[in-house]
Amino acid sequence: MTAVDAGLPDFSAMTPEDVTRACEDAIAACDAGVDAIVATPDAERTFANTLGALEAATDGVSQASGQYAFMAYVASEDALREAGRDAEERIEKYLVDLSFREDLYAAIKAFAERGESLGPDEQRLLDFELRDYRRNGFELPEAERARVRKLSDELVSLGVEFQKNISEWDDGILVSRDELAGLPEPFVDSLRTEEVEGETLYRVSLDYPEFFPFMGKARSSDLRRTLFAKEQVKGGDANVAVLERALAARREAAGLLGYDSWASYAHEVCMSKERERVASFLADLRERLAAKVEADVALMAEVNGGPVNIWDWRYCHDQLLQTRFAVDDFEVAQYFPLDACLEGLFAVSQNLLGVRFEPRPNAPVWHEDVQAFDVYEADGDEAFARFYMDLFPRPNTYGHAAAFTLRGGRVLPDGSYQKPVSAIVANFTKPSADTPSLLRHSEVETLFHEFGHILHQTLTRATYARFSGTRTERDFVEAPSQMLEHWVWDREVLASFTRHYETGEPLPDSLLDSMLAAKTLSSGVMTVRQLYFAHLDQAYHAPGFDGDSTAATRELHEITSFPYTPDTHFQSGWGHLFGYDARYYGYLWSHVFG
Known part of the structure; x- marks a missing residue:
């Protein structure tokens, strides 16, 4: 035991009942703390008994989410994982309800009006709290604010459902040993097998340790296409519907709050501040990448002996690594x-x-x-x-x-x-x-x-x-x-x-030299994929979006320089659309600092 252990649960013995109880106990404790804040006479308000007390009360709920609802993502047992999802939804909805409590808003506003001299951290905390209330619609008529609250609740439920459908999606392909040509023996040995009509077949799943090596090394373009198409429908039609309901809810909420789009609402509290600035950033980056992407695709086409499809590019990249740089993954x-x-x-x-x-x-x-x-x-x-x-x-x-x-x-x-x-x-x-x-x-x-x-x-x-x-x-x-x-x-x-791993010898200088020389190989194609995701995320959340996420996915796919794969909808398995909504560009934006 160390000092860090204090307050942490016994993860090894956690039960579904523990998760539910911890969630409810945290909410009850937070309610008690908030009630005490509200009950404090305005004349006696201080930072400590108002904002400081609110920070302490809500932190208990955050810890319940971080330590118990977290089981939704990592628990092996179905019941514990489900309890984690229920707790996650319960806590997130509770926090929505808390953020719409009018008596708490009145308490914080009353404190702000007292004009207490604050340090920079305390002033920032107050500014952020008041900003959050404005962004929740506290300057709107009551009926419109109630609608924003209902939409916020709906978005919590949709997010939990979306992530659940992704986590529980299980698919793959069955291939013969011959069809695994190009993949090393340790990889083949790691695959699960099934007996089908007297033949041993190997299952390649959508799990990263299986999907990416297969896409990079399997020699059959047809099999790569089959596996890729399965990966591109993860989450299923159900998640397309969930996503489009969420996009509609975000669009309506942003309109009620006076923004022209969810993108504008989201960017207001980011470094970018405005969606126009994000659009300019992405457009500039696309222009700068154009020549490199064109060169990358041409090189891949040379290796492929013809046009390159999106399920081919990893294979072509791997072939170039081996033939031009003598680097094998x-x-x-x-x-x-x-x-x-x-x-x-x-x-x-x-x-x-x-x-x-x-x-x-x-x-x-x-x-x-x-x-x-x-x-x-x-x-x-x-x-x-x-x-x-x-x-x-x-x-x-x-x-x-x-x-x-x-x-x-x-x-x-x-x-x-x-x-x-x-x-x-x-x-x-x-x-x-x-x-x-x-x-x-x-x-x-x-x-x-x-x-x-x-x-x-x-x-x-x-x-x-x-x-x-x-x-x-x-x-x-x-x-x-x-x-x-x-x-x-x-x-x-x-x-x-x-x-x-066997000899203990360090990475040979010659191999390291080759790896470093190949660092920018296909970097245009790789970066423009991220650019496509960022553009698509912006399109979903921009003014004028018509609600058809698959149409937008298809129409913007030309940014990647590869043809769109028919009958797919990769957005159904794109978990970032809940949490990074309208802000996926941040991965590219952060490169400026990273």
Whole structure:
């Protein structure tokens, strides 16, 4: 046990009943705190008994969400995962209700009118609270404000349903051993098999450790197309309908609040401030990329022996890596065992930031694969933060890579600092009986990216939870994570931790030279895909959008320089549309800082 353990649940023994009870207890405690704020006479209002008290009351709800509703994304048991989803929806709807309480608004407004002299952090917190009330419609007539509230509730439910449909989507293709030509034996051995009419077939799923290698190395374009088309309908028609209901609700809410679109509403509280500025940024970037994209596609067409479809580009990229640079993803992966990657990641972070990370093998975790680490000052003897690493796929759990805040940092009333807790969830290849988890270089980049979020969350010293860690402007939040991505292209950093999983030999200089030489290979195509996503997100949330998300997806696809795949609707599986709505451009925007 360390000081970080205080207040954390026993994740290893958590039950659905625990999740429900923790959620309800947190809400009840928050209600009590808010009622006390409201009951305080206006003449006696201070920052501490109004905004300070509200910060404390809502932080308990945030922790219940971070530690219990979090089970919706990571729990292996169906019932626990479902309880997590229910808790997530219950808490988010409660926070919507709280943000529309007129008596609480009156209390905060009364405090603001007293004109108490505030420090910069306190003034910012007050400004943000008043801004939130304005953006919730508190300057509107009561009937219109009630409609905004109803739409906000609806958006919570739609978001939970959307993510559930993605997490529970399970599809793939069955292929023969011959159809796996081009893929290495360890990959083939890792696949599940099924007996069909006396033949052993191999199942390639949509999980990242299977999908991306197959798209990059399988020689059959037809099979790549089949798998790609399945990936592009993840979430199904049901999620298209959910999304379009959400887009309509956002559009209506923005109109009621006096904005011309949800994009304008979202950008107001971002660094960009205006949707026109985002549109200009994206248009400028597209123009700058045009020549590189054209050259990338031409090179791929040369390799492909003709026009390139979107399910071909990863294969063409891989062929170019091998033939022009003598770089093979799976050969490179042999020098990136996960344990060595973590050692390197930790070493460079510790040396740069003056901290150290200590494993906590006895910390309760939600699955045996999860590891816990405490964070210390380099010469300190008391942990000040913790992070968990849940790095391998499991059925029906979170299917991408992300960092979650389980407990935000903030200054407590006694002057001590609440110890932040975070978690990385990813989907890397699991170790086998005779081979450790080996990461392709792109996966090493993902690991470093997500750890950038972890550092942002755990090293925070923000006074208030409202501004803690990654609770920043959405178009800045990716900057620290993208900064860390650059480290996996640094010769000195790579030389410090790469080693062959069998021999222990470092990554050969010749192979590293080739990797660095190939760094910008296909970079135009890769970046313009992100540009397409950003444009599409803006289109969904712009004035004049007609509500047909699939039509927009199809019409804007020409930005990628590849033909659109008929009968697909990738937006149904695009989880960023809830949480990064109208702000996906932030990934490209953050490159300026990262």
